Amino acid sequence: MSNTNIYKNPSSELVNQVDDNMVEVTWSIATRVWWSYVWRFMLISLLGGAIIGAIGGLIVGILGKPELGGIIGVVLGYLITLPISIYLFKKILNKDYKHYKIRVLTKNL
Template sequence: MEEIEVKWIHAMQVWWSWFWRTMVWVLPVSFIIGVIVGVMFNVLDLSMYDNIYLIQMFGGAIGIYFSIKVMKKVLNKTFKGYRIALIKVDSSTEIDA
């Protein structure tokens, strides 16, 4: 297995692969759930403004769930002759972030 230097084009390909797939999931699911929650709040005569933080946290959780789900899928894809590999290294080595 040959390790290659990561270039901007590689980063953009991986990012775009992740981004568009995430948006395909997050936008429609958020819209549908938003409509359902809006109708429920209207029927139950509840104020959305009193619960806005809870609603926003739920929306954020939806985004996080689907972005991780898509990232798992992207990690298994092939990109024009290469793929992303997770390689176990010595446990004493720290991750440089």
């Protein structure tokens, strides 16, 4: 196994190779990446939020505070979307698209 430090500045050879493969972010590319994120986020957040919200609302109702069921359900539903959105964003950054792949590069200062 190599002992490569991924946090070191890339060599100039690697930077030149990356520069040759880079493309300008067009509206078409931006829209594809955005849509790739949005449809996944809407679907999974809707399902996850509904399930967690319903469970939270049910528990509060069983505990004798049914008037808080809606509020607790909504709050828990919103809270579950934060980790879902971060997970999906990372997944989109690692996704292979038809003609490109998103990469994060160190900034040479």
